[in-house]
Amino acid sequence: MLWYTAWRDTRWRFLIGLGILSGIALANTLAYPHWQGLLGGALVAGPGDQPAREINSIAQVSSSFRGYVWVQLVRVNLSYLWVVFAVLLGATGSFSQRSGAIFTLSLPVSRRRVCAVRAATELAELCVLGLAPMLLVPLAAPVVGYSYPLADALVYGIQILSGGAIFYCLSLWLATIFDDRWRPIMITLAVAVIGNLCTNLIAALAPFSPATVMEGESYFRTGVPAWAGICVWLVVSAAVLYAAVRSTEVRDF
C-alpha cells in the first residue's frame, strides 16, 4: 500500500512529464522533413567562422535520420527536460513535504522502507520518462518515411536514466535537509547548469560529466554505450540516494 501512496503523490508530475516528453519526441520525429530543408540551406550558405562550423556539423549529423534524432532529441530536448522532471520528483519526495507525513511515521514501517518504496516508485517513473519518448521514435518514424532502430531507442533511454539519476538523488537528498521545496530544486538545477557549463568550457572534464552519459555520443559515434560513465554515475547516484535515506532516518519530524 505504500506504493499506492507514492504513486498518488507523484502521479501528476509524472503524467505531465510523460505528456510533455512524449509530445516533444513525436514532434521532433514528425518534423524531420522540415528540419532537413532548413539545415540543408545552412550547410550551403554558412561562412567559415566557429558558429557556422558548428551549424554545419549539426547539419551534417542531421543528414541521417538517426543522427537527427540523436543531435536534436536525445542530446538537447529530452536530456534537458528529463533532468527538470527528475529534479521536480526528487525535490518533493521527502517526508517533510508531504501531507500525511506524521501519519506515515506512526505506521509500523521503518523510515528506510518508506524511503525505499518512494525512491523505487519515482525511479520507475523516471525510467518510463526516459524510455517511453524514445520508444515513440521507431513507432512514429515510418509516418515520415524513415525507420529507427529499437536498440538505439533503448540504449539512449537507459543512458538518460543512468546519467541523470544523480540529479534526482541529489534533489531528494537536499529535500531531506531543507524543509521548503524551492531550495532543493534551485540548488540541483544550478548544479546541473554549472556542471554542464564547466564541461563545455573545459574539455578535459567532459568524460566525467553526467551530461556526457545522458547524451550518448559514444554510442552514436562508435555503437558502444558509455559503460564506464554509466557505472560511475549509477554508483554515485546510489551513494547520494543512501545519504538521503540516512538523512531521513536520523532527522526529527
Added chain:
Amino acid sequence: MAESSIIETVGLKKQYKNVTALDGLGLTVPAGSIYGLLGRNGAGKTTAIKILMGMVRPTAGRASIFGLAASQSESSVAIRKRTGFVSDERDLYDFMTVAQLIAFTASFFPHWRADMAKRYVRSFDLPESRTVKALSRGARTKLALLLAFCRGAELLILDEATTGLDPVAAEEVLQALVGHVASEGATVFFSSHQIGEIEQIADRVAIIDRGRTALEGALDDLRESYRRIELVFDGDAPAVQFRSPGAARVERKGRMLTVLASTGGEQIIEEARSLGAVSAEAWPVTLKELFLEIVLGKG
C-alpha cells in the same frame, strides 16, 4: 522498568539549537491507566510524545514503551505495531477517501478490527466516499481516532486530541475514548492543556513545565494530599522557610502567608502557630489550582 509500566521516560532531554524542549522529563505510565499529560503550550508535551513515537530523537535520557527503546528504529516499529496514535495536527492523507484510508491503514495491522471500524464509521457519522481533505476538523479527529482504535492497539497516545473542536465534538471524542477504553481495556496516554478534560477522564496525571515533570501521581491522591493553608499573623507575615515536610510553595502578602502543602499540612500548621500565626485554615486544592500554583506560582 516496573513490570506494570507501559511507558517510562528517565531524564529525557531534547535540545533544538537554542531551545530546550525537554529538560530531564521523567514519567511512568502504569498499564491500564488513563494518563493525562498536562502542561502549557510549549511545555514539551508534543516533543515528549514524538520521542515516544520515534519521530524525534532525544538529546539525552531514555524513553521506552512496552520495555522497548523508543529511539531505536527496529524497536520503534515494534512499538508502533501495538500503539494507536492521534497527532495534534490530525495529519492524514488528504487525497484519500475515508474508506480508502481505513483500508490503507488496515493493511498494516494483522489484528485490524473491521467490525469495529464499521461501527465507528456509523457512530461517528463519517462519510466513507468523501476525501479526507473535505472533512471538518471534528470529523477528521474522529477518523483519526477510528484509525487508532481499530488496529487492536494496547496503548493509545493522543496529542491534544480535542484542540480546535467545538464543545460538542470535544465531548463526543472524550466519550468515545472512555467508551473504547472501558470495552477494550487499552492504556491511554494523552496530552492536553485543558484541565477539565484531564479531570474528566484521567486517573493519573503529570504536570510538566519547561520540559520537566513538576508533578506526577494518581489524580485522587493528588487531590487528597495537597492543601492550601492560609495563615494569618498579627502583624506582617514573617519571611519563613518551613522545616516541616511538604511545603511546596510559600507566598507572603501583608499579614497572610499562603502555603501549598503536598502532604496533609498538620505539621506546617503547628509550625506556623509556633511562629505566631493567629489563624490557620487548610483548604482542598483543585487540579486547576494545583496546576496554576505549580506552573505560574499563583492560585
